[in-house]
Amino acid sequence: MAQVDLGALLDERALGNFVKFFAGAFPPDLSPDFLGFLVKPTIETIQISILGTAIAVAIGFPLGLLGTATLAFRGILHGREIAGAPSRRLVRFLPYAASRALLSLFRSIPEFVWALMFVKGVGLGPFPGVLAIGVAYGGMIGKIYSEILEAVDPQPLEALQATGASRWQIVLYGFLPQAYPNFVSYTLYRWECAIRASAVLGLVGAGGLGQEIEISMRMFDFHQVFTLVIILFALVAGVDWLSARIRQRVFAR
Amino acid sequence: MYRLENIRKVFNGDLVAVDHVSLKITPGEQVAIIGPSGAGKTTLFRLLNLTLRPDGGVLWLGNSDVGELRGRALRATRRRIGTIYQQHNLVPRLPVVHNVLAGRLGAWSGWRAVWSLFRPQDLHSAYAALSQVGIPEKLYARTDELSGGQQQRVAIARVLVQNPEVILADEPVASVDPNLAHSIVKLLVEISQTSGMTLVMNLHSVELALTYFPRVIGFREGRIQFDRPPAELNDDLLSRLYAGMSRSEAQEAGIDADYEAPFTSSCGPLLPGK
């Protein structure tokens, strides 16, 4: 179905095209004009990734909390309290099911498609890119956050409950501190992906480096494309390094 | 303080963990509960600290029937009971100060609890409690950096901050060095004597129970086997309590399990053994 044709990959023409492509790209366009011109899109890409991730956390964290079974209706917070009355369980269950469904919807539609829709909705530029990343990644962050919360060690929670703490206090003093390192770790990982995504979303007009790549490709100026790819590579490497350092601090000792 | 009347707890329909237990504990007493693993000591403990609901019988704390409490009333009653578990009492990543102040959560509103994470409220009581257990310098250390014995002390400090009427401890020293174990048990007994808080402790080690407690209850297969001061206990009673244990369990508990007492079916004022 995928029409995989290894023969086609290796035949003369394809190889020839490859060579032409890479020859056409080398050397990268390093003229100061072009590089100076690229500063703004590069910064824009970084900004899109940061704001997009921030919105994703703003969407994903509350929905993730709602969609955690051990917070909504199961486990330590409800052990002695389940009245058995079906209506009370339903009241707890509905927001749980609804937020899970919503998160699932958000993350099943690729950010690209979201970007296309937002571009149609709010126009070109970085804004639709931010929204697309926010929504799509919000779905992922919400799902993973609730998985992290459900994997928390229940024993300290029982101890807190025994002191007479209320449900919210148990969440605050017991669930969240235990979940925090994993929250940070996953959010950093999402930010790495966001950098790559924001560059790519530019291809549909959502700003940043991606838009420049699209323009350069359209003009068949592969030297410029090469430069852009190098910059992208450097960005990803930088984010990689930074998030590794942050992880070290957070998980220290 | 506590009055249990025919308390019963059954799991999964047929596993009777606590079987018609009746018991009275007066305020300010120190009571040790000993018995083999799986006897139901921990279930009894969790009934007493209101984590579980009894399936039968009545449970009195002070003058109230606490078996069926819920919501606010349950929370308020839990405040009166301080709990120390064998392990994992504390939230590992929080600094010690917050774990200690968690004892106040029953008295704080939600907002105060949040604010305290940034600016600890009642700092002096936390410091005083930590001083009382001997580790005031650890106030801001991260909890998972402390040794097991130190963490148990922090748990005790939390109970002190909570200032309950009753302290319940479930095998608090089972995971601690034997030398430290003595000092921790001694500390809790002293706290109970000076402050008037009732103390009920599940213990794995018979030696600790006999050394520090004026009243020892033997628990086996969900029932009380005996309830006496240490002076009235003898090897016979103890061996029967632990009969059928494996050799190593017996060694850990510190008793001589090779002694086979002649079995009698009636034991006087105590509940029948088997």
Add this chain to the structure above:
Amino acid sequence: MAPVHARTADRYGVTTPSSRWFPYAMTAAVAVLVWWSARGTEVDLAMLLRDGPRAILSYTTRLFPPDLSSGFLANTAVGTLETLAISIMGSLLSMLVAFAVVFFASANLMYTGVLFEREQLGPAGRGLRVSVYLLAKGLLNILRSIPEIVWATVFVFAVGLGPFPGVLALGVHNGGVLGKLFGEVLENVDRRPIEALQTTGASRFQILIYGILPQALPHFLSYSLYRWEVNIRAAAILGLVGAGGLGQRIHIAVSLFLENQLLTLLVAIYIVVTLVDYLSAYLRSLL
């Protein structure tokens, strides 16, 4: 009594470890970054909150009802199957690529760690191995830093349109990603069975087969399945650059303002992505 620093000790003389300030500093830094990003991307929060819900509502109503004509449904079905096929073939290819390269990109297999503690390599041998290691790692980094879309464009250029360049793009890019993840697995294997095998006199290669791989393979499979979930989403959109599948059709639908068709396609994507997610989770639970 611990030494007292005038600045950080409170009235009890207990010093606060410096790490106490780190979370606050971090939060402040993040807040500043977010504000800066919002300025830069011209995001008008007020406008978003005011007009947003209305715009979303009106757009959503335009999507209904979905286009369920038999012709279009058939087209969608073909696209869905194509996307699925691209993701599967792409995943397989990426596993091959990663598997081939990762052994050269693991420090503990190439020149350091348990396998090399006793037998010291000569400087030439060591130099050679380190360079191979660096090359392999570098290759994986390049493969995974370049987004699939860009790879797809390159391959479209090389072999023409259709699903094949999509497969290649996914294979190459995810080969890099899996290579890095596999590498982390290999570097974190439990040392002790390796040491034990070493004392039996096994060669390095044998130790690899008997000691390292059995520990690593379940994780390899788990990561590969997890990447499949990512791939299916990527496969759906590679169509935008001409690599077939649902992406192509979505692009058309959006460009021509055919919102009803778009809804059908969105449902198709949702179904296939959810399907793959469930399959992947199920297969991983078997591991």
